[in-house]
Amino acid sequence: MVTVFYDSMCPLCVKEMRKLSRWDSEGALNLVDIHQADFSDRFPDVDPSAANRILHAQDHNGKMVYGLDATYVAWHAVGKGVWVSWLRWPMIAWFADKTYLFFARHRYRISALLTGQARCQQCQII
Secondary structure: OEEEEEOOOOHHHHHHHHHHHHHOOOOOEEEEEOOOOOHHHHOOOOOHHHHHHOOEEEOOOOOEEEOHHHHHHHHHHOOOHHHHHHHHOHHHHHHHHHHHHHHHHOHHHHHHHHHOOOOOOOOOOO
């Protein structure tokens, strides 16, 4: 099982989690909202502030991965890893990681441009 810690106040983030959830026919993902009231109690080893800055995931071996590595692990878990695997290629990974960090830092503005909604009060996946 792969656990993905996502920002439920980000419309684009929730949209991606919806897609992953639809593709997850094997139950390979555990999608966890970092804004849940009991988040820190349930996941004391995950800093919610850090998880709000950059995507966090725990792979099936229990290893924490971050950013596009977290994205790859999640997409791979639902059988779509090939769609994002090129983002981890050595000659592309550095640029992709920098682009991801820019996106993560400005995701609310980007969400507003693409969806018309900058934030939501804990958008629902389902």
